[in-house]
Amino acid sequence: MIPSPAIAKVFQGVASRQQMFRMFNRHAQRPNRWDDNATALYAGEWFEIGETEHDYMFDILPPLWIRGSMFAMREFMTGSVTSVFFALRIDAAIRYFHGYCDLSDKTSVETMRVAIIERESRPIRTMTRQERLEHIWSTTADDYRGYAGDRWPVAARGKRTVVLYGGNEGTFLKLLDELADEEIASKLPVHLRHLSSPIAA
Known part of the structure; x- marks a missing residue:
């Protein structure tokens, strides 16, 4: 899955x-x-x-x-x-x-x-989108990550999820692979947020 x-x-x-x-x-x-x-x-x-x-x-x-x-x-x-x-x-x-x-x-x-x-050996520090997602998964505590269950559409079940903070809306789950760029940035530590993509490097 x-x-x-x-x-x-x-x-x-x-x-x-x-x-x-x-x-x-x-x-x-x-x-x-x-x-x-x-x-x-x-x-x-x-x-x-x-x-x-x-x-x-x-x-x-x-x-x-x-x-x-x-x-x-x-x-x-x-x-x-x-x-x-x-x-x-x-x-x-x-x-x-x-x-x-x-x-x-x-x-x-x-x-x-x-x-x-x-x-x-890359001359410039970069992170691909997939590396960003994997780092988020690796560093998120077990209580704040999981897998889509029966309440999700069939196509999403078994895929990885993470908890996001929606301000006044509170917390909600989202599929890891569907995080928007700004959501990825919010989940990364400050020193990794602005690394360029290897495509742009």
Whole structure:
């Protein structure tokens, strides 16, 4: 019900340990959580973490494998999807990332590595509309995000929703994908509101 791009940055900035653990299961509230195959939902999601968080995850369990500056977690999130951690040199600095890779696809780890380097090597800080929506989803508390249920039109059911504040009208739910530009801006932290789109950059 929730389409995910093949590779998707889901959080802007460097995630703290608390944020990292929250994002490991961003879709925990989804309908029919125990009945569906969530491989397509998780595979391809990635975000940046700090060196301390990277090293902490390395020490939790013996990795499934280590390849140069990358390692994979032994415990799988769903199906053949597991956490892969990257230490990548970008613009002369070592930075650290977490990504969900589908190990049934032998190219998934390298595809993720290349996509992260390409995305983070942009000369100008930008955010696509989808990255803005994913950041909003990642940072909204569980009480203020959810999924459209039986009261919604059939075509909307199961899609992600967020709570908006309508001033005198109070709060209301809206489909995440249908947020207007000004609604997106109101849900983003101040330092991200005015980043340009990569199309305009």
